[in-house]
Each structure stands twice: as structure tokens, then as C-alpha cells.
Amino acid sequence: MSDGPKPSLSAKQKKDKSTRKKKAFEPYPVKQRNGKIHWQIYAGSKVVERDGKMVRILNRRTYADKGEAESAADLLRIQKINYGTAAMSLSERDRSDAAEALRVLKAHTVSILDAAHFYANHLEAQKKSRPVKDAVLDYIAAAQADGRAWSYILDLRYRLGRFSSDFEDKLLGEITTGDLDSWVRSLGLGAVSRNTFRKRLAALFNYGRARGWCTSNPAKDVVPARVRPTPIGILSPHELSRLLGNASEKTLPYWTIAAFGGVRSAELERLEWKDVHFESHLIEIAAHKSKTATKRFVRMEPVLEAWLEPYKNHRGPICLPNLRKLQLEDRRKAGITAWPSNALRHSYASYHLAHFRNAAQLALEMGHINANITFAHYRELVRPQEAERWWNIMPAYGANVVALTA
Numbered sequence: 001m002s003d004g005p006k007p008s009l010s011a012k013q014k015k016d017k018s019t020r021k022k023k024a025f026e027p028y029p030v031k032q033r034n035g036k037i038h039w040q041i042y043a044g045s046k047v048v049e050r051d052g053k054m055v056r057i058l059n060r061r062t063y064a065d066k067g068e069a070e071s072a073a074d075l076l077r078i079q080k081i082n083y084g085t086a087a088m089s090l091s092e093r094d095r096s097d098a099a100e101a102l103r104v105l106k107a108h109t110v111s112i113l114d115a116a117h118f119y120a121n122h123l124e125a126q127k128k129s130r131p132v133k134d135a136v137l138d139y140i141a142a143a144q145a146d147g148r149a150w151s152y153i154l155d156l157r158y159r160l161g162r163f164s165s166d167f168e169d170k171l172l173g174e175i176t177t178g179d180l181d182s183w184v185r186s187l188g189l190g191a192v193s194r195n196t197f198r199k200r201l202a203a204l205f206n207y208g209r210a211r212g213w214c215t216s217n218p219a220k221d222v223v224p225a226r227v228r229p230t231p232i233g234i235l236s237p238h239e240l241s242r243l244l245g246n247a248s249e250k251t252l253p254y255w256t257i258a259a260f261g262g263v264r265s266a267e268l269e270r271l272e273w274k275d276v277h278f279e280s281h282l283i284e285i286a287a288h289k290s291k292t293a294t295k296r297f298v299r300m301e302p303v304l305e306a307w308l309e310p311y312k313n314h315r316g317p318i319c320l321p322n323l324r325k326l327q328l329e330d331r332r333k334a335g336i337t338a339w340p341s342n343a344l345r346h347s348y349a350s351y352h353l354a355h356f357r358n359a360a361q362l363a364l365e366m367g368h369i370n371a372n373i374t375f376a377h378y379r380e381l382v383r384p385q386e387a388e389r390w391w392n393i394m395p396a397y398g399a400n401v402v403a404l405t406a
Helices: 011-023 066-083 085-089 092-106 112-128 132-145 150-166 177-186 191-210 237-246 252-261 302-311 323-334 343-356 359-366 371-378 384-390
Strands: 028-031 037-050 053-063 282-285 296-299 393-396 401-404
Touching: 037 066, 053 066, 092 112, 132 150, 132 191, 150 191, 177 191, 237 252, 237 323, 237 384, 237 393, 252 302, 252 323, 252 343, 296 359, 302 393, 343 359, 343 384
Parallel strands: none
Antiparallel strands: 028 037, 037 053, 282 296, 393 401
């Protein structure tokens, strides 16, 4: 059923409708209220929402004189050819912003479109990001599941726990290089410890980036602290003799394998008695237990085999729980208060090089890549006579004492 005849357009409306397309980009005069003549250009239209309805807004631009209007019309024609009608719907504000964006990006040779995509990806990453606290807990759980050493897990809990506590209200994707650099400096730590914090943070952000929680790794651009070289500290044969003489049955294997095998502490804590091959006089450091993730063998010298002889039938891990506490007790009984960093590994390398004079063999057993580095670090640290005493610290069976042969 018809709703009746539609209302007809007035003569003026019909004229405006029939001439509107002809006026597109063509300047036409408009008489203002003050009697002055200005010139306008019809520059397309756009649809916007107002009060829940879609309304088409005509885009007319007004100029003071015909020449200015004609120049603007020429520019609009070119823009329409190059970019289509979408360019015609841009407001003056949008055009101004685009021009300023081009100026900002000019020095970086980046287009507006590239910048828009980059920022859009950044915003998407922010949506997917996780709170720092949750990301830290997830990363530590993953490290445990991967079978990382317990000492490493404890280190993660300590260092990343401090980070989580100070940044718990932020998303991982919000953290910047500046945030991290200021934070590690504020800790007031030495260069080595500060760099370790940086290393743990880099691992965390790599983990987060792989899961889409952040778009980059801000920790990698934190400038490392300069570590000033310090003299290598070693034990004397007499100190080692006192230490072994006061060691408990639980800790003695650790002390002797470190002192006469040079195995790293973290590697030693992963070893089991099945890795000690008495019949071939070798200790096997499997790839998954090695710091460098490469398999190697350490040759057991007679002095080490003598100390490990009572443990031939043992099974399970070499290092038992509460190792740190037991070690401190051994050192207290031996009267050793000063303990240099990596004391036993450095001692092993120094006395080995002075006694056996084979830097290449030493580098192989220590897991070093370059024998020249080994030679440069450990040559001339001890005299041959002291080295001979080191390699002759033999156990005295039947009593918990050590015979130090000259």
C-alpha cells in the first residue's frame, strides 16, 4: 500500500542538485552577509554518526578571492587523482597533523604508513602483555621445567624477585631501556653483580618477546658496567691440606674434584657418581650439565683418584643438599676466612700449568675455547715447587687427616 505521493523538490533544490557535481572543484562566488564576495569550492563529503544516525556532511572550503580558490581547486584535483576520494574527507586538522608527522619522520626516512603500522603493533603488544610479576613467575617456572640448576633458580628468584617487586604495577611491554638502566644503577652494586642483573633481565625479556608480551628486549641496550680486572686469587697447598683434613664425608668429593679436576661449581653440582668413570680415569661433563653446552672429559690425576677411591660404589648425585652450609662449616674448621672468587678452579689451573706445562691440555679440560687465554691468565702465578706440593696432597687412610708430602 502506497504511503502517498512523495513531496516534490522546489525549483531551487532541483537546481542545486543538478549543478552540485558540476561545481565540484570549481570555484563559485558566494555573497556574504556583509556584502563581500568570497569564493567556495565543493570538496566532496563524508558520512558521520550523529545522535545514532548516519549523516552526510558536505565539505565546502571558502577563500577570499577567485585566484586563491582556483589554486586550491587544482591541488584538490591532483590529490583526488593520486589518493582517491578518501583524501578529500581529511579535515584541516588531519592535514596539519600529517604534515607535522612527515616533518618528524623525515630524519628517520620512515613513512607515515610505516610509523602507523609500528605504533599499531606496539598497541597490540600492550594488549597482549602481562604484568611484570606474572611474567617473572612464568619464566622461573619454565626454567625449572627445563631442568636448570637449583642454584640458577635461586639466583633468578633473588634478582628477578627484586625487579618484580619494584615494577609490579607495570606491564612487561611498558618497560623501557631507560627504566632498566636507572634501576640497575640504583641498586648500588659492584660491576659484576650489576651485569648479572642485566643478564637475567635480558633472559626474561627474550622469554617475553617470544610469547608476544613485548615487542623488543630493552635490557640488551642497557650499557654493561665496566669490570676492572682483579688479581686471580688461589689457595696455597697448606690451605688446601687443612681444608681437606677438616672436610666431612659429604663435602670431600666436591672439594677434591674442584681442586684436582677444575670442574666449575655449577657443573659439579649437576654431576652424579655415574659420571665418574674410574676404569678409564675420566670424569664426564655431559653437554646438558656443562656451562658451554658441550660435552667434555676431565682426566683424573692419581691424587684425585686416591681421594675418590672410598666413593667407588656410591650412587646418585655427588653434591648433597645443604652443600653451602656444609662448605662454610668445613672452611670454619680449617680456619680459612678469606675465600677468593672461584678459588679452587683458579688454583687448579695455576698449579696444573706450573706442574704439567701443557696449556692446550689444560684449556681442553677446563672447557676453554682458546689455549692462549688459559696461558695468559694462569702462567707464572705459582712456582713449580709449590705446584709439586699441590699435586702430592694425598689422603692418609684410616684417619681423618691429610698427609702433605714435600
